Amino acid sequence: MKKQELIDLIRRKKSFLCVGLDSDITKIPPHLLKEEDPVFAFNKEIIDATIDLAVAYKPNLAFYESRGLDGWKSLEKTIQYLRTFDKEVFTIADAKRGDIGNTSRQYARAFFETLNFDAVTVAPYMGKDSITPFLGYEGKWVILLVLTSNEGASDFQLIQPRLPSTLDKLGIRVMYSYRKLYEQVIIKSFEWADDQAMMFVVGATKAEMLQGIRKLAPDHFLLVPGVGAQGGSLEAVAEHGMTESCGLLVNASRSILFASKGTDFAEKARHEASMLRDEMELMLKKYGVI
């Protein structure tokens, strides 16, 4: 899906909601366990209940891999089902992959060819040749980890050299190396792709840093996890991160998926998604996107 198509989709659905399919088999409603593929049955009902409210779906690979072959089958069925909605959904493989060039090429094949997702999350630690094999697929996206929503984010992502007193003599090129690691990741990525093929993961729990990120990357879409169970605020994210063409995909997983463990789970999931979408519509209006 191209960037303009995604923006059109957001305006049409008046939503920038991404539903994270972290479909933990130990947390889905027990009555589904009698189904042949309980996780796919769960995903299908969640998708059907939220398809008019969400613009994107993001299966989290870990929850499928942990179940081995059965999990991989559930994943394949889920992406195939999502594909039947064609341009009505943007699909993200939350895989956080990244390896040397010949290996990243295989991961790109896995997610863009075999499974046919629109986007894949990629970790930046290994640099250029771990990222570029995911680029160059027409209409496909790399979503690069920049500033994540978890506690451990501060271990490395926030590493920042001290500014020496002579800094102002040194000019802009040297200043790059005094930026925090996550900012260096953003700036370096501009050498590999632009906002038509790359997005950034920025955790909602770090909303106060969104302003700085928007200065660096005014036109990039940001995938923002951490609203809901992780405690991030949707309002703060929109205030600091929204652009005139939205520029945000905000993900919620557990708060939607596991709103109920009963037979009414899909209805309750719809209710949660609906509240988020309503709030999103207000923000899209407030910031002039619609």
Next chain:
Amino acid sequence: MKKQELIDLIRRKKSFLCVGLDSDITKIPPHLLKEEDPVFAFNKEIIDATIDLAVAYKPNLAFYESRGLDGWKSLEKTIQYLRTFDKEVFTIADAKRGDIGNTSRQYARAFFETLNFDAVTVAPYMGKDSITPFLGYEGKWVILLVLTSNEGASDFQLIQPRLPSTLDKLGIRVMYSYRKLYEQVIIKSFEWADDQAMMFVVGATKAEMLQGIRKLAPDHFLLVPGVGAQGGSLEAVAEHGMTESCGLLVNASRSILFASKGTDFAEKARHEASMLRDEMELMLKKYGVI
């Protein structure tokens, strides 16, 4: 497998060779394509031909995921076959995973419970809570990406603040933040696990940096890719990285797997592995490990 068992295995086989099972279906000998599971058939012959020469096997997940369900089946059969050799092989899932805590827990389950590998490679970018869920499995290992063998390694791993002139007044705690990123990853990891549960990935193409890493981590095992197709030197790796209990697992993938595309591929693979092992035995003797 515990650290002492791995050391015993290395002394017994007089080898610290890890065979990387980057089993690309487009590169395996064509005569295998008629098999029901060509990749497993290939892996089995490679394993049988090298089992007395190698201490470890490392399936590279990307080459399996890229084939979807079929690939996952080949992977499961391969690890099940490796498991039949029990304490004669150390098994590594080269997966380079890492995500927020609840997700890393699922990846840990995938590789340590569902598939039952001894070790998994993990990317450090997301910090503590992305790593710790992999720890605490008795006899299982995290192999943390530190300094990789690819060109892009220099994009972020080598980031180093300039030393201000006042440094010597500031003492050891501040010095930490003037280390290169990959060194900060090593030092930070000591808070999470010791050398009985953690190893580091250090590319053979960066052998000159091994000395510095050995100063920081004198007792940790290092997994060293990049010998062979990527151009690293085994001799330089041993010179700078070997300890009195070896402390090295050196990986070779393509140079062994694809030594021949004919029906003699296993024999040729054995020949390549054998030359590496012979060289390894000399080094183990030279540095007093055996």
